[in-house]
Amino acid sequence: MKTLLQSAALGLALVMGLAPQTRAADKPEVVRITYVSSPFNVPSIVMRAKGYLEEAFKPFGIRVESPEITSGAAQVQAIAAGEIQIASVLGGTSAILGKANGADVQVIAAYSRSPKAFGILARGDGPSSVADLKGKTVAGPKGTTLHQLLAAALAKAGLTLSDVNHVNMDLGAARAALLAGKVDAATLAGNNALAVEQAGGKIIANGDGIIAPTTVIGVRGEFLRNHPDLVEAYLAAHRKALDFMAENPDEALKLAAEEQKISLDDARRMMGWYDFSIRMTDKDVANLADEQAFMVSSGMLKKTIDIKADLIAPKAFELK
Template identity: 70%
Template sequence: MRLFRTLALAAAMLASPALADDQPASVRITYVASPFNVPSIVMREKGYLDEAFAAKGIKVESPEITSGAQQTQAIAAGEIDIASVLGGTSAILAKANGVDLQIIAAYARSPKAYFLMTRGDGPATLADLKGKKVAGPKGTVLNQLLVAALAEQGLTLKDIEYINMDLPTARAALLSGQVDVATLAGANAVAVEKAGGKPLTSGEGLIKPTTVIAARSAFLKEHPDLVEAYFDAHYKALAFMKEHPDEALAIAAKEQKISLEDAKAQMPLYDFTPVMTEDDVANLTADQDFMIEAGMLPKANALDIKVDLIAPMAFETE
């Protein structure tokens, strides 16, 4: 248990009108396994989340919502309480457009894990993207990577045909020849490479993506003890990964349907440290600046990232 986070949540509980008798019958926490979200995979396999909330007599619902935009829409509608893996760009866009959420921790940092992939006979360089069909999930880190890669060549999204697809669909469309390039990560990128494809670029040097854990502001305010229960499970999964790395990788490989060797190759691409730093704030601020420059976010809607978006508890040390 982390002392500073515990004290912060205890203070929030004293300030909150919610009492134990007002606890919900269930909490809704998204489950996102891709691209290679080992803590979430381990947490589910080991039952840590169910265990943490069962102690409070609360059931956990785990909708599998991979799209950042759909997760933030669900938060806005009160349909989920915690988005366990949310792209930093999705959090920024949602908050800037009035969705009442707060970042409560980092999930992962992984610029080397995001790719623009093509087939072996596809475009040879980024400059060849002009006029090509590119598939991938819009409003995500991969969307940002695509914009950044195009900008390096003096191009914009207007210079390509950009088709919104989730990762498995984009991978299938690429391999079947329906599109020229797909924005992919994790096992989907590995599958394309094994099928003879190749990366045009990774995110390294182009983006500094941070995925985060976010909560409905009302849920955080009214049920800080339940947020703490979530973190109990999350940190338990991280501890298991540290103490039993081989078993954790085997669990992740099975869930991702990849070989253990591929899982071992993926693991070094990720930093799963939850505590946020000033570097994370700077990276998210740079992401926002980039989205404004790219026309993805009106300048008038810009946030003070640290003040407006990130809960103080996100910076608490272990």
């Protein structure tokens, strides 16, 4: 007798126009799904704490491994190499760059939208506005949503990236450099931004009204084509985490606060910055198109893709 997950998977395969291509014996022994908890990925934190992934894949006799690969570029490289099957939290920029450069990556759902979670910060005695950044050194990860935020915020102030010294650093290094006074400002997100504020720093701009980043869930295209039932098993676990967050908000916040090593008050504040609904929308497509346009204008990307047709699986627009 088929399990509910297997029946749902068959429905997914039919909707996506995918004929089952493998028998049960052909299924992998292990599925590798990245675990990314920062900046504030509550569904992933809940999924791990509650064992929802292991529960979802148990009927298939499949073991789940969760490598902690936080870089979007590294996740795409791992997908391209077949080292992981699902990138659970993937920046739209990384997904687009990967697809445009030939990586077999498909978007199966949205993960989050959080413009207020991305900011440009300075120390208390540092620049007070984006206009004040002219001639200053700004640290942060290049080729990311934060890079896009910096460029867009500068443009709004009548400046360009060439008006600042933009130093490429990961979030932890950028936060440390800012607090040590080695740079004038930093582009930060989530708990890294909170840490600067708690140390007396200030936000001089965030993404609200400037950019509208969409973080997605990416899979290896071959895995989606061959194992739509396993992709549905993953999505079922993700939905279960979202249901838990809705039904047990205090416990979900506590789990997130413990994982991020922040206070419950800070966790509650950050939760208000995020929309975790998984259904992709036309607005998400437009946001991703804006990210692609930014990458082209900044010289990061030469070959463009059709976001909706090339990158996003049709089922992603029908999810609930």
